[in-house]
Structures are given as structure tokens and as C-alpha cells.
Amino acid sequence: MHIWTLPVLGGTPRQLTDAPARFRDWYPCWSTDGETIAFMRSTSGENWAEAGEGNISVVSADGCEPRRITSESDRIFDAAPVMWSPDGKLLAYFSRDKRDAPDGTIKVIPATGGEPRIVTKVRGAFANKEMAWSPGNRRIAYNELRGDTTRIVSNMIKVVSLDDGSTEEIVPDLKDVKEIYHLDWSPDGKTLVFAGYTGGWPEFWTVGNFLPLARTER
Incomplete structure (x- = not known):
């Protein structure tokens, strides 16, 4: 698996990375200036649960040699996206x-490389697949496991502050939602949107009025 770009108005796809044997490149994410793409490179298995160690790399949009940002000592959960701050x-x-640890953390690392820092601990890391930066760069919303760790029910949404590490749960009526996908923040910072799986077809949901977390950022 490799990283490609494709002109929206048509044209020839361009391959940016060439993953070595037994590796895959996935979860690409554009930088806000459109010049660089961050992605996950991990050893591949027969399914996501068997994927091996992962590292985050960046590659320029013109296809230069990728540069690794994280180190081998950082146990990155390689079945979840990389998110670039606004x-x-x-x-x-x-x-x-640890690879088989049920819990984990959310970390941030400078896009140019350096030491990562822990933002918050998360419960049921294997069930966490979604996060979203707030428009002002100071908060991250993410989904977290609720209830028994033997059941993958990640319908809890939390918001963590990068300023002091404080975390608050947003408590809408999500009892019918079994899984949260594609979490994102509105440009004004007041509403979250996500796809929710209720047992049938996935549906789109919005969550608003979760003040004071949705206050205007300065």
C-alpha cells in the first residue's frame, strides 16, 4: 500500500511513496499549507489487529523521499489516523x-520532528479510531471506549485541552450509537459532526451546545 495524489479536475494519479516489502503506507493527512503530507508507515498483517509497529512519516507533495518523524520506541497505534493541527x-x-495493552495515550509531536508529549490517557486504545483538532489548535476531540473492555463500544466523545491536559466528556444522548466514525469539528468550534453506527446503516449525527467547551477561542 502506497500514498498517491490525484488531481480533482482529472489527470494521472501520482505515487508519492514506495512502501518497502511487508510495510504499508496509509492514513495520509495534508498539511494546512498543502505542501506536505503526513502518513502512517507500518508493518502489515492479514488484518488490522495483526498490524505491527507503526511510525509517522512526512513526504512533500512533489514526492521527495519521506522523512520519519517518530521513533521506534514510540508504540504508535497504527490502525488510527494521523491528524495535523490547523x-x-x-x-x-x-x-x-505495549502492543497488547488495552489502554494508551494521545500524543502530539512537532511536525518538523522532536520529542512527543502525552496530551491525555485514553481507555480502550484498540477501540479509539477518531480525533479532531479544534479550529484554534488548543483542543482535541476524540472517541473513547465506554463500559466493558471486552466489547468494542466506542460511543463516548471527550475533549482534551492542550493547555492544561484537562479532559471533559460531552454527554449527548448517544445510548443508541454503538460506534463513532469520522469525527470532525465545525469551523466555528461550536459543533461536532460524526458518523454513528446504530446497528443498521451508519448515520450522520451532530453534537452542539456543549458549552463551556464550545466557547470562542482566543
């Missing part, structure tokens, strides 16, 4: 201390 300075991702 100001282009940080990359956020899920991490686990």
Missing part, C-alpha cells in the same frame, strides 16, 4: 506503551 505545527496520534 496551524501546521503539530501532529496528533494514538499511542500504546
Whole structure:
């Protein structure tokens, strides 16, 4: 699996990366200036649960040689996306201390490389697949496992502050939602949108009025 770009108005796809044997490149994410793409490179298995160690790399949009950002010592959960902050300075991702550990952390690392820092601990890291930066770069919304760790029911949405690490749960009526996908923040910072699986076909949901978390950022 490799990273490609494709002109929206038509044209020839361009391959940007060439993953080595037994590796796959996935979860691409554009930088806000459109010049760089961050992605996950991990050893491949027969399914996502058997995927091996992952690392985050960046590649320029013109296809230069990728540059690895994270180190082998950082146990990155490689079945979850890499998210670029709106100001282009940080990359956020899920991490686990051990491959089979049930819990983990959300970390951020400078997009140019450097030491990562833990933003918050998360419960049921294997069930966490979604996160979204707030428009002002200071908060991250993410989904977290609710209830028994033997059941993958990640219908809890939390918001963590990058300023002080405080975390609050947003408590809408999500009892019928079994799984959350594609979490994103509105440009004004007041509403979250996500796809929710209720047992039939996935549906789109919005969550608003979760003040004071939705206050205007400065």
C-alpha cells in the first residue's frame, strides 16, 4: 500500500511513496499549507489487529523521499489516523506503551520532528479510531471506549485541552450509537459532526451546545 495524489479536475494519479516489502503506507493527512503530507508507515498483517509497529512519516507533495518523524520506541497505534493541527505545527496520534495493552495515550509531536508529549490517557486504545483538532489548535476531540473492555463500544466523545491536559466528556444522548466514525469539528468550534453506527446503516449525527467547551477561542 502506497500514498498517491490525484488531481480533482482529472489527470494521472501520482505515487508519492514506495512502501518497502511487508510495510504499508496509509492514513495520509495534508498539511494546512498543502505542501506536505503526513502518513502512517507500518508493518502489515492479514488484518488490522495483526498490524505491527507503526511510525509517522512526512513526504512533500512533489514526492521527495519521506522523512520519519517518530521513533521506534514510540508504540504508535497504527490502525488510527494521523491528524495535523490547523496551524501546521503539530501532529496528533494514538499511542500504546505495549502492543497488547488495552489502554494508551494521545500524543502530539512537532511536525518538523522532536520529542512527543502525552496530551491525555485514553481507555480502550484498540477501540479509539477518531480525533479532531479544534479550529484554534488548543483542543482535541476524540472517541473513547465506554463500559466493558471486552466489547468494542466506542460511543463516548471527550475533549482534551492542550493547555492544561484537562479532559471533559460531552454527554449527548448517544445510548443508541454503538460506534463513532469520522469525527470532525465545525469551523466555528461550536459543533461536532460524526458518523454513528446504530446497528443498521451508519448515520450522520451532530453534537452542539456543549458549552463551556464550545466557547470562542482566543
